Amino acid sequence: MRLTHLAIACLVSLPCAVFSQPFDNCPSQAFLMQDAKAQLYGIDLVSAKPTILSSTLTFTSEANNESVNAVGFNYKDQYLYGFSRQSPKSVVQIGSNYEMKRLNVTGLPDTNFYVGDIQVTGEQANQSAMYYVYTPNFGLYEINLEGDLDAPITARLLPATETWNLGIFDFAFHPQSNLLYAVESNGDLHEINVAENTTKFITQVDIGDDTGAFGAAYFDINGQFYFSNNKSGKIHKVDLSISPVVGYTPVANVFTSGPKSSQNDGARCAIAEVEVTDSSIDFGDAPLPYNTSLEQSGARHLFDPNSTGSNLIYLGDTVDGENINTDADLINNPVDASDDGVSFVTAISAGQDSQIIVNASASSFLYAWFDWDQNGGFSESERIITKYQLNQGDNSILINVPSNVKAGQTWARFRVTDGSEASLITATGGVLGGEVEDYEITTFASAVYPGENDWVTLAYEDKWPFAGDYDFNDVVVNYRTTQLIEGTNVVGYKIDGQLIGVGATYHNGFAVSLKETVNNTTYSILSREVDADNIRFVINGELQTGSFLEANTEQAILIFMQDTWLHVNKQLGCEYFRTESNCDVNSKVTFSMTIPLKVPKAKILSPGTLLDPFIFATEGFYHGDFLVGKNARSWEVHMKNQAPTEVFDATLFDLSGADDVSQQESGLFFLTENGLPWAIEVGVQWLHPLEGVDITDAYDSFANFAQSSGKQNPQWFNRYNSNNVAVRGEQ
Numbered sequence: 001m002r003l004t005h006l007a008i009a010c011l012v013s014l015p016c017a018v019f020s021q022p023f024d025n026c027p028s029q030a031f032l033m034q035d036a037k038a039q040l041y042g043i044d045l046v047s048a049k050p051t052i053l054s055s056t057l058t059f060t061s062e063a064n065n066e067s068v069n070a071v072g073f074n075y076k077d078q079y080l081y082g083f084s085r086q087s088p089k090s091v092v093q094i095g096s097n098y099e100m101k102r103l104n105v106t107g108l109p110d111t112n113f114y115v116g117d118i119q120v121t122g123e124q125a126n127q128s129a130m131y132y133v134y135t136p137n138f139g140l141y142e143i144n145l146e147g148d149l150d151a152p153i154t155a156r157l158l159p160a161t162e163t164w165n166l167g168i169f170d171f172a173f174h175p176q177s178n179l180l181y182a183v184e185s186n187g188d189l190h191e192i193n194v195a196e197n198t199t200k201f202i203t204q205v206d207i208g209d210d211t212g213a214f215g216a217a218y219f220d221i222n223g224q225f226y227f228s229n230n231k232s233g234k235i236h237k238v239d240l241s242i243s244p245v246v247g248y249t250p251v252a253n254v255f256t257s258g259p260k261s262s263q264n265d266g267a268r269c270a271i272a273e274v275e276v277t278d279s280s281i282d283f284g285d286a287p288l289p290y291n292t293s294l295e296q297s298g299a300r301h302l303f304d305p306n307s308t309g310s311n312l313i314y315l316g317d318t319v320d321g322e323n324i325n326t327d328a329d330l331i332n333n334p335v336d337a338s339d340d341g342v343s344f345v346t347a348i349s350a351g352q353d354s355q356i357i358v359n360a361s362a363s364s365f366l367y368a369w370f371d372w373d374q375n376g377g378f379s380e381s382e383r384i385i386t387k388y389q390l391n392q393g394d395n396s397i398l399i400n401v402p403s404n405v406k407a408g409q410t411w412a413r414f415r416v417t418d419g420s421e422a423s424l425i426t427a428t429g430g431v432l433g434g435e436v437e438d439y440e441i442t443t444f445a446s447a448v449y450p451g452e453n454d455w456v457t458l459a460y461e462d463k464w465p466f467a468g469d470y471d472f473n474d475v476v477v478n479y480r481t482t483q484l485i486e487g488t489n490v491v492g493y494k495i496d497g498q499l500i501g502v503g504a505t506y507h508n509g510f511a512v513s514l515k516e517t518v519n520n521t522t523y524s525i526l527s528r529e530v531d532a533d534n535i536r537f538v539i540n541g542e543l544q545t546g547s548f549l550e551a552n553t554e555q556a557i558l559i560f561m562q563d564t565w566l567h568v569n570k571q572l573g574c575e576y577f578r579t580e581s582n583c584d585v586n587s588k589v590t591f592s593m594t595i596p597l598k599v600p601k602a603k604i605l606s607p608g609t610l611l612d613p614f615i616f617a618t619e620g621f622y623h624g625d626f627l628v629g630k631n632a633r634s635w636e637v638h639m640k641n642q643a644p645t646e647v648f649d650a651t652l653f654d655l656s657g658a659d660d661v662s663q664q665e666s667g668l669f670f671l672t673e674n675g676l677p678w679a680i681e682v683g684v685q686w687l688h689p690l691e692g693v694d695i696t697d698a699y700d701s702f703a704n705f706a707q708s709s710g711k712q713n714p715q716w717f718n719r720y721n722s723n724n725v726a727v728r729g730e731q
């Protein structure tokens with residue numbers, strides 16, 4: 001008599017022992033048996049959310065103190081079956097009240113079985129169920145679950161299976177082919193035919209950094225195979241919809257990051273679908289061929305696992321859920337408006353650092369992948385942020401862009417968690433808590449001056465047109481420029497710098513004109529060619545707001561600092577910033593500006609290398625008697641023989657008693673009678689002179705270099721008087 005009938009009889013003729021009832025339906029969740037004293041969990045494979053179904057499994061007439069393994073779900077009678085280690089070791093049936101009933105199974109060897117599943121064959125009334133358990137050196141045993149389960153059942157050893165010696169910890173039956181599949185600790189995938197007593201090695205699937213036992217295995221109705229790692233809790237998925245495996249090589253990817261355990265065994269109704277059922281699951285947005293939808297094991301987060309709506313971990317201002325079971329769902333819902341937590345501040349150009357700002361709802365941990373090779377996937381080699389701790393609010397992060405990055409449109413994926421994950425998450429799969437945000441980005445090839453990891457030093461004298469103290473430390477900047485290139489065109493510029501010295505009594509601004517003169521030919525970017533609305537400017541990691549393209553000029557002039565003094569902090573007891581003895585520990589001021597063009601411009605017509613960096617007088621501050629009553633911005637100092645901008649007041653070239661001997665008609669600018677400049681470019685990070693020390697006293701070869709227009713003593717900066725320079729000025 002079937003147990004369900006007995007249970008009904010008990011209801012009619014009390015008193016009577018109540019037998020366990022079957023599960024109401026074929027559950028979509030997976031059953032996970034864990035721990036030395038068996039506990040049963042339900043795992044939502046989509047979201048990774050575990051639910052404790054029974055913290056203490058028990059028998060009808062005794063307490064349970066041992067583990068239960070080799071668990072399988074019989075969707076014919078809707079019961080779980082497993083192997084209990086509690087003496088006397090036995091096969092047990094588990095119903096919906098999570099009580100265990102011993103079956104009287106004989107013929108099993110005196111050993112523990114950790115591997116098991118149930119095969120259901122036939123249709124409707126002709127269905128039959130067999131329970132299979134396996135252990136190495138003992139073999140594969142078949143237990144018939146048909147007939148009266150109160151009667152003795154004899155287990156049958158399948159011939160020759162005791163020689164298999166498979167290092168597996170669970171297996172699962174395919175719902176259509178009725179073949180068994182299992183994965184060994186090294187990722188070896190095996191196909192087992194119980195009708196023919198054969199095993200077949202299929203391939204070694206990618207299991208990432210997982211080690212140790214894969215203690216739980218499941219199937220769904222579509223022939224997708226899932227296997228869970230005990231140590232990490234990661235559940236991997238392999239598409240085995242074609243079974244037996246013929247003519248293709250199965251591929252694994254992480255489907256869910258579930259709970260870890262030293263002891264792990266799983267079962268699932270193999271004819272149930274795996275699909276999104278929770279409205280608080282956030283998916284990524286990267287389009288095909290990226291793994292984004294559920295059927296592709298896409299990245300997803302159950303952002304509200306406790307259904308409270310509070311204390312959520314996410315990026316930006318908000319997070320919301322999507323239902324993206326299939327690629328078709330992704331196509332119909334291509335954009336997630338809640339992806340608002342990452343700002344790309346500077347251009348992403350080959351070989352350089354790029355600035356991003358990540359806004360977090362709370363203290364949390366960030367992962368990120370960039371598809372540098374644009375192959376439509378996020379590989380582990382493209383992981384550029386690994387469990388980086390975020391503070392609540394804005395976080396400034398530098399991204400190191402590979403020098404061989406492919407230029408063009410690509411995607412980046414960011415995932416944030418609370419950090420409780422058992423092992424590092426991947427670019428795919430479900431995670432409990434947090435959010436995933438995908439962004440389409442543009443990467444650029446680049447022409448960098450002086451080099452991807454190098455600087456030139458710019459040093460300025462601000463007493464022009466008078467000689468002053470000639471110590472070249474009024475404004476000192478480490479400086480680098482980048483042309484952003486697509487094909488043969490320039491699409492923008494990126495200018496990076498470090499303000500490392502301010503030894504001026506006057507107030508000076510710093511700017512760059514997008515102009516270059518080569519062999520008497522001037523190449524320029526005009527103001528109207530710049531996409532001013534999309535200029536991104538960062539100082540000390542903070543995104544700046546405002547207008548940076550100077551107004552009312554034909555030439556494109558970018559204002560980096562209206563007043564350098566506003567951006568520095570003097571060391572206590574020091575009059576200037578990093579230009580005096582024992583005044584050299586203040587942090588340098590870093591800055592980076594990305595300047596996109598409205599339309600690409602041919603590289604051969606575009607300025608490059610140094611461009612035209614210069615200083616100018618800050619409005620509202622005294623800058624010499626000759627500027628009183630004049631527009632302070634009209635005063636500029638440029639590199640030797642570099643023409644000033646259109647804003648410059650050319651009458652300043654004619655001041656009486658000046659040391660400047662510029663001759664506009666001859667192309668000579670900003671130099672003394674002896675050929676000495678007011679601004680210099682040094683090809684390395686340079687130790688600038690201390691306050692009040694003439695550069696020719698700090699570097700005794702400099703005069704020869706300058707007066708010979710660079711023909712003599714080109715390495716003048718390598719010979720200096722250590723008592724006369726700011727020793728830490730380059731740091």
